[in-house]
Amino acid sequence: MTSADALLAELEPTAAQLLERHLSSTKEWFPHELVPWSQGRDFEPDYEWSADEVELSDEVRSALFVNLLTEDNLPYYFRTIERMFGTDSAWGAWARRWTAEEGRHSIVIRDYLTVTRAVDPVQLERARMAQVECGEVPEPETPLDGFAYVALQELATRISHHNTGKLLEDKAGYEVMKKVASDENRHHLFYRDLVTAALEVDPSGAVIAIERQVRTFEMPGTGILEFEAHAKAIAKAGIYDFALHHDQILVPVVLRHWGVESLDGLTSEAEQARDALVKRIGRIGKAGRRFAARRDEAEALAAV
Ligand SMILES: [Fe+2]
Numbered sequence: 001m002t003s004a005d006a007l008l009a010e011l012e013p014t015a016a017q018l019l020e021r022h023l024s025s026t027k028e029w030f031p032h033e034l035v036p037w038s039q040g041r042d043f044e045p046d047y048e049w050s051a052d053e054v055e056l057s058d059e060v061r062s063a064l065f066v067n068l069l070t071e072d073n074l075p076y077y078f079r080t081i082e083r084m085f086g087t088d089s090a091w092g093a094w095a096r097r098w099t100a101e102e103g104r105h106s107i108v109i110r111d112y113l114t115v116t117r118a119v120d121p122v123q124l125e126r127a128r129m130a131q132v133e134c135g136e137v138p139e140p141e142t143p144l145d146g147f148a149y150v151a152l153q154e155l156a157t158r159i160s161h162h163n164t165g166k167l168l169e170d171k172a173g174y175e176v177m178k179k180v181a182s183d184e185n186r187h188h189l190f191y192r193d194l195v196t197a198a199l200e201v202d203p204s205g206a207v208i209a210i211e212r213q214v215r216t217f218e219m220p221g222t223g224i225l226e227f228e229a230h231a232k233a234i235a236k237a238g239i240y241d242f243a244l245h246h247d248q249i250l251v252p253v254v255l256r257h258w259g260v261e262s263l264d265g266l267t268s269e270a271e272q273a274r275d276a277l278v279k280r281i282g283r284i285g286k287a288g289r290r291f292a293a294r295r296d297e298a299e300a301l302a303a304v
């Protein structure tokens with residue numbers, strides 16, 4: 001048995017409990033009930049989308065585009081998750097449930113966008129094909145890395161969906177994004193608490209994995225066409241940026257909830273990782289404030 005297998009076996013009862021908590025706190029919901037179908041109409045064969053279809057800033061359109069393409073690709077993470085966790089027991093049950101829920105997210109967001117014409121359906125479909133065909137899926141080194149990455153990523157996705165929804169004038173759009181964000185929160189809680197349990201079983205291994213994942217963190221949309229430009233637009237709209245990443249993820253989860261600064265009994269390698277992690281979080285916070293200040297200045301200038 002490898003150390004990864006031993007860790008998964010030891011954490012399996014926790015995974016079972018967290019799966020149970022997830023299922024009992026989830027209320028069944030249906031994409032078709034949230035989509036404003038009466039706004040829809042047929043697309044003519046020579047239809048060409050124009051931004052005049054819906055009054056919406058380019059930034060919010062970028063966020064909708066990236067959020068949906070991210071959701072489209074998530075079910076393919078199943079390959080990595082199943083390889084890492086295995087098909088049996090609570091691990092397999094969780095991986096399948098999670099995959100089904102992520103699929104529901106792309107269904108509801110796509111239906112909403114198609115009906116409202118908020119984004120170009122041709123561009124969206126081409127980008128979906130490109131995204132899924134390129135097969136970009138994270139490959140964490142160990143299960144601990146996987147737990148830490150997904151704990152951060154699910155919260156990041158939740159924040160991004162929720163902030164996008166808040167910028168939509170349309171009530172139906174707001175409700176769609178809110179519903180998806182609330183699922184992401186439950187996914188985050190599953191992984192966040194799994195990391196908490198892992199910190200008890202193997203604190204040194206867990207801290208090293210957390211440090212590695214914070215250092216290399218990338219949003220799951222990085223395989224998307226022109227992702228950099230979209231990410232800039234998303235930051236400009238205040239939907240997701242370094243400052244949010246620091247204030248709403250790294251500080252409350254890594255520092256406060258996991259309490260990495262007050263862990264005892266670490267190996268010297270883990271001590272070093274913890275030091276590097278805490279320093280990095282401080283630097284990300286500073287960079288976030290600097291970027292936000294620069295953005296504010298540029299906006300003020302543009303307004304003048
Ligand atoms: Fe999702």
Ligand SMILES: [Fe+2]
Nearest residue numbers: 154183184187
């Ligand atoms: Fe999720």
